[in-house]
């Protein structure tokens with residue numbers, strides 16, 4: 001059962017109805033694959049489906065799970081096995097847990113980290129809600145990650161609420177371990193070795209995530225600064241020297257960085273890595289169409305899991321790393337929605353690169369130094385005008401920056417799951433602030449152009465500029 005503190009009551013006008021009618025000769029007639037609700041990943045609401053008790057589209061509501069059972073893996077803790085043959089596309093089990101706000105999810109994530117809980121899991125449901133399967137959940141929380149999974153997470157609308165299910169990607173014979181791609185978002189801390197054993201294994205949980213790639217080796221296709229051969233000591237004069245960063249990093253992290261940078265082709269099945277033993281775990285997973293996870297409280301877990309199988313006993317064979325990091329895995333959205341592309345710098349087409357310390361790299365154009373241009377001009381009025389526009393531009397930029405931080409959770413959710421919509425309100429606020437910034441920049445640059453072209457310049461000996469500035473000044477005046 002999905003553990004929600006309270007279910008929202010679905011308004012009658014929001015109930016989606018299909019036009020299926022039960023026909024005893026056609027088993028698919030009662031809300032099979034052709035059902036309008038099935039096609040939009042929405043379960044039929046009892047009492048509002050003409051097929052009545054024949055309706056096959058109420059699997060979450062009726063807990064129509066495939067048979068599965070727990071087993072002990074090597075190095076990955078508990079896992080879940082198919083206990084019957086499962087067909088491709090079949091609903092296997094609901095991903096259950098406490099539905100909490102994103103803010104609460106962040107709070108719990110830190111708390112779990114501090115408590116050193118391993119296997120703490122929170123899945124991000126959408127920009128506002130998460131599912132925490134740490135204390136309460138279904139067997140789904142024992143499904144491990146694989147880089148070549150036989151299952152996937154999908155979001156379904158059930159009685160007006162979004163719920164997450166594990167579905168078979170392919171036919172799965174009985175006795176096979178169930179696994180889906182966590183799509184962990186790695187935010188920092190220890191890198192956890194993936195032991196899925198797939199030929200295409202990406203090596204670490206969260207290795208494909210943006211944070212992980214920025215922190216380790218990859219960035220953009222044409223940006224070779226982060227290639228394995230070119231790990232920079234300094235990226236630019238603005239950067240903190242790498243050696244300083246390394247000094248502040250714990251040794252286990254440095255060790256795993258080194259492995260990644262120098263040995264991409266390492267085998268992923270060569271056992272538990274030393275160095276993770278002392279770390280502690282808190283994961284946040286976001287289902288692709290889906291949900292993220294964070295931690296597990298050993299003695300409070302209820303349901304079929306705890307007693308019989310003694311699931312929460314200390315596990316010595318399991319990698320006993322506890323990630324000091326919070327990872328987020330995604331759920332792929334199967335619902336149609338609008339997409340808005342929100343980025344911090346609306347002018348740059350390329351995604352702007354961010355260092356793990358949150359500062360961004362300059363990938364784009366060199367900025368005109370408005371103050372310097374002002375100093376070249378003889379007219380006080382022109383100088384004032386430029387300074388004025390420069391001030392407005394700074395203000396618009398800082399407004400956009402603070403807005404970005406405010407709506408960051410929604411943006412990040414959107415970036416992680418491109419099919420998940422950023423709400424129209426958020427998008428509109430963002431567009432408005434971006435336009436203000438663009439306008440401020442436009443005003444500034446047109447004022448500079450106008451004044452450089454149309455007002456008298458100071459004689460060079462009057463400018464009192466440093467040598468480098470003089471060179472730039474000549475460029476501004478002549479280009």
Ligand SMILES: C[S@@+](CC[C@H](N)C(=O)[O-])C[C@H]1O[C@@H](n2cnc3c(N)ncnc32)[C@H](O)[C@@H]1O
Pocket residue numbers: 075076077078079119120121141142143144145146193194195196281283293296319
């Ligand atoms: C959602 S839990 C899965 C159930 C878990 N095995 C347990 O015993 O509670 C996720 C945790 O399982 C482990 N895990 C899952 N998939 C893994 C993999 N492919 N490689 C290594 N560890 C994995 C990691 O410790 C991860 O934090």
